[in-house]
Amino acid sequence: MDFLIEFLSYPFAKRAIVVGLLLSISAALLGVNLVLKRFSMLGDGLSHVSFGAAAVGLACGVAPLQFSIPIVIVAAFLLLRLKQNSKINGDAATAIVSSSALAVGITVASLTTGMNTDINNYMFGSILALGKSEVIIATVSSAVITLVYVLFYQKIFSCTFDEDFSTVTGVRVRRYNAIIAILTAVTVVIGMRIMGALLISSIITFPALSSMRICKHYKCTVIAAAIISVVSFLFGILLSFAFDIPAGAAVVLTNLLAFFVLSVIGRVKKI
Amino acid sequence: MPLITVENLSSFYEGKKVFENLSFTVEDDDYLCILGENGSGKTTLMKTVLGFDIKHTGSIKFNGFTNKEIGWLPQKTQHQKDFPASVKEVVMSGFAGGGFLGLKYNKSQKNTAKKNMELLGLIDIAEKSFSELSGGQQQKVLLCRALCAAKKVILLDEPVTSLDESAAEEMYGIIKKLNDSGMAVIMISHDVMHAINHSKHILRLSNEIFFGTKDEYQKYIAEDM
Numbered sequence: 463m464d465f466l467i468e469f470l471s472y473p474f475a476k477r478a479i480v481v482g483l484l485l486s487i488s489a490a491l492l493g494v495n496l497v498l499k500r501f502s503m504l505g506d507g508l509s510h511v512s513f514g515a516a517a518v519g520l521a522c523g524v525a526p527l528q529f530s531i532p533i534v535i536v537a538a539f540l541l542l543r544l545k546q547n548s549k550i551n552g553d554a555a556t557a558i559v560s561s562s563a564l565a566v567g568i569t570v571a572s573l574t575t576g577m578n579t580d581i582n583n584y585m586f587g588s589i590l591a592l593g594k595s596e597v598i599i600a601t602v603s604s605a606v607i608t609l610v611y612v613l614f615y616q617k618i619f620s621c622t623f624d625e626d627f628s629t630v631t632g633v634r635v636r637r638y639n640a641i642i643a644i645l646t647a648v649t650v651v652i653g654m655r656i657m658g659a660l661l662i663s664s665i666i667t668f669p670a671l672s673s674m675r676i677c678k679h680y681k682c683t684v685i686a687a688a689i690i691s692v693v694s695f696l697f698g699i700l701l702s703f704a705f706d707i708p709a710g711a712a713v714v715l716t717n718l719l720a721f722f723v724l725s726v727i728g729r730v731k732k733i
Numbered sequence: 734m735p736l737i738t739v740e741n742l743s744s745f746y747e748g749k750k751v752f753e754n755l756s757f758t759v760e761d762d763d764y765l766c767i768l769g770e771n772g773s774g775k776t777t778l779m780k781t782v783l784g785f786d787i788k789h790t791g792s793i794k795f796n797g798f799t800n801k802e803i804g805w806l807p808q809k810t811q812h813q814k815d816f817p818a819s820v821k822e823v824v825m826s827g828f829a830g831g832g833f834l835g836l837k838y839n840k841s842q843k844n845t846a847k848k849n850m851e852l853l854g855l856i857d858i859a860e861k862s863f864s865e866l867s868g869g870q871q872q873k874v875l876l877c878r879a880l881c882a883a884k885k886v887i888l889l890d891e892p893v894t895s896l897d898e899s900a901a902e903e904m905y906g907i908i909k910k911l912n913d914s915g916m917a918v919i920m921i922s923h924d925v926m927h928a929i930n931h932s933k934h935i936l937r938l939s940n941e942i943f944f945g946t947k948d949e950y951q952k953y954i955a956e957d958m
Contacts, residue, residue, distance in 0.1 A: 500812055613834050620829035623818060624810065630783045631830030631882045632801040678862035680818040 469703050477597050478589035478656060478709065482695050484604035485653050486665060490691035491611045492646050493670040494684050495622050504541055504643075505663035507556040508650040511537040513659035514567035516584045521574035526584070527596060530651045537563070538643035564659075587658030587710035589699065596655060603648045610641060611684075618642075619680055657710035665691060668717035675721070675728035694720050734796045735760050736885055736917055737782070742791035744774065744781045751777045755791070757936050757944040759886065764918045766928035769938035775921045778938065779890060797885070801830055804883025806876050808890050813871075814864060820874050821859045824850060827881025842881075849880045853907060869900030876907065886917040893924065905931065 469475050489505075496504055512534045519529035541559060545552030571581045583591050611618065620628040621638045629635045646666070653662040673686035698713030705712075735758035743753040751774040759765055769775045781787045784800040793800075804827070828842045838846075850856050853873050858866070863874060872892060879887050889908065893901035909931060912918045922928055928935055928947065935950040937943040943953055 498812065498816060613836055615836060616826065616829050616838065619818075619822065620826040623813065623816060623823065623826060624807070626785075626810075627805060627807055627878070628826075628829060629785065630801065630803065630805050631827065633830050674815075674817055677817050678819070678865070679860075680816075680822050683817045 465704065466700075469700070474590050474592065475703070477592045477594075479696075479699060481592055481597055481600040481652070482589075482656055482699060482709075482713075483692055484600050485649060485656070486669075486691040486695040487688050488604045488607035488645065488649050489653060489665045490669040490687040491607060491684060492642060492649060493666040493668075493691075494673075494687050495618065495642055496646065497667055497670040497674075498622050501545065501552070502667045503553065503556045503560075503663075504538065504646060505650055505666035507541055507560040508534050508538055508647055509654060509659045509662045510560040510567075511563040512651045512654050512662075513584050514563035514565075514570075516654070516659075517567035517571040517581060520580055521570050525595075527599065527651060527655070530654075531648060534647040534651050535644050538647040539640070542639055542643050583658075584654060585658055585660055586708050587654070587656050587661060589656055589702070589709045591655050596652065599648075600652045603645070603652065607645045607649065610645065614638065614641075623680075657713060658708065661710040661714050664714045664717060665695070668714070668721060669694070672717070672721045672724045675724040676731065690717075690720050690724070736763070736796050736798075738792075738794040738796070739782070740792045740794075742778075742781065742789060742793065744777045745788040746777050752938055752942065755938075755942060757934075759917055759919060759934075761885075762912065762915050762917055764912050764931065764933040765920070765936060766932040766934070767919065767921045767936045767938065768923075768925060768928055773938040775938055776890075779888065779921060783888070802882065802884035804879035804881070804887035806872075806879045806887065806889040806892055808894065809871065809875070816864055818863045819859070820855055820861050820863055820866070821846070821850075823863050823874050824855070824859075824877045824881060827878040830882065846877075846881055849877050852880075852910075853877045867900070869896050869903060872896060872900070872904060873907070876904075880911075880916075883916065886919060887911065889918065889920045891921055891923065893922075 496502055512530045515530040515533040516526035519526035537559065541552070541556055544550055544555040571577055575581065617633050618638055620633055621635050625635050649666070650662055653665065657665060669687040669691035672690050673683050677683040677686050694716040695713050698716040699709055701707065701716065702709040702712035737759040739758070740756050742755040744751050755778070767775055767778065777787060781789050782793055782800065783803060783805060824846050825838055825842070828838055850859060853876065855873060855877055858870065863871060866874065876892070892908070893904050896904060905927060908918055908920070929951060932947055935943065935945065935947050937950070943950060945953070
């Protein structure tokens with residue numbers, strides 16, 4: 463208990479928890495759709511682009527976050543477009559974009575600022591790194607994501623279950639795909655600060671996969687994913703503080719644990 | 734006036750003409766089977782009628798409804814196999830096209846869905862998971878979703894492919910029942926025998942296009958032989 467009080471007495475810890483919780487919810491909601499649409503790697507691809515953009519931003523002396531967001535949004539659109547283009551496999555395209563962006567980031571960083579702590583933080587995340595502006599952006603974007611998700615819930619479900627059928631009934635499928643892409647891009651950029659570019663995509667995919675172990679209805683899957691995500695984040699960040707390990711890694715490990723536990727529960731339930 | 738009037742329709746796929754000068758009509762309580770080999774353009778025709786982004790010339794007229802109100806039963810996609818969704822959730826998504834927001838469905842939509850689920854015998858499995866159903870039941874669920882979106886006509890894309898014989902028979906029975914109750918049916922099919930036995934009109938796509946009643950079609954193929 464003392465440990466918890468001590469932890470919460472630091473302003474950076476409070477900020478990290480607030481941003482992290484908001485982020486966990488939005489990442490989980492988006493994750494359900496990305497996983498079900500067989501596009502789990504989008505988050506991974508975007509996180510590398512986000513890292514590349516942040517490195518360039520740092521080198522140019524521009525605020526890395528504000529610099530990254532538009533670039534990552536554009537990348538999200540490109541990747542979605544490539545997915546629809548049958549000539550290049552979306553999977554392969556994501557891999558190429560992902561490593562190229564990382565390479566650009568590392569090259570620019572080495573030539574200018576060097577591989578300093580800032581760069582390291584973007585790679586592996588840090589709960590110390592969050593400023594006030596990031597808290598505001600995270601709060602606003604998470605609120606928007608949750609609101610959009612609730613308001614357009616039925617349309618998003620329909621698009622995710624059957625894109626073609628939705629198109630025929632008059633759902634603007636492209637619009638909802640674009641919305642998901644933009645929201646994912648913003649989530650990835652902000653999440654990168656805490657989780658690190660290399661690990662952020664896991665909080666998008668893990669909660670969805672875990673909740674699918676035990677849920678058979680869509681609504682249940684979405685709600686459970688959000689809860690799993692929040693709980694894993696809280697445990698992760700406490701572990702991170704208690705054992706002095708990077709927050710991103712700790713959160714991924716708690717998510718992994720949740721996945722194992724729920725897989726076992728899912729199996730047992732079936733029998 | 735017929736429900737759907739197609740005149741001199743030519744469709745293109747990747748720049749190539751798939752079929753040309755196709756004309757046919759769908760009447761009020763019609764049962765039209767569209768036959769043809771793979772690659773003859775059945776899917777392109779279906780997508781053109783449904784309003785997909787397919788380059789075409791000629792005209793398609795709908796009498797008293799729009800192409801958004803065609804109840805379409807597409808073929809199942811791969812990713813639906815492990816999709817976590819209840820039967821009810823899938824059926825209700827037939828209404829997703831209406832309105833700007835998609836927060837909740839209204840009372841009359843819920844009633845229509847319930848009525849359609851009763852019609853197809855899905856009420857008892859409404860809360861079951863779509864992915865755990867048999868192929869035949871899944872197909873019924875997707876047909877029920879199509880009914881929710883349909884105003885006057887349903888368009889079925891090879892509805893019995895991958896079903897076993899008894900499930901296929903049941904599916905055909907349901908389609909017949911729907912047609913008898915006044916719903917126009919357009920079915921893309923490989924099953925020539927079924928088309929001759931149950932449909933009212935037949936459209937066959939091949940080098941030479943045939944459109945007419947099933948009796949005319951029987952004469953036509955008899956002459957062909």
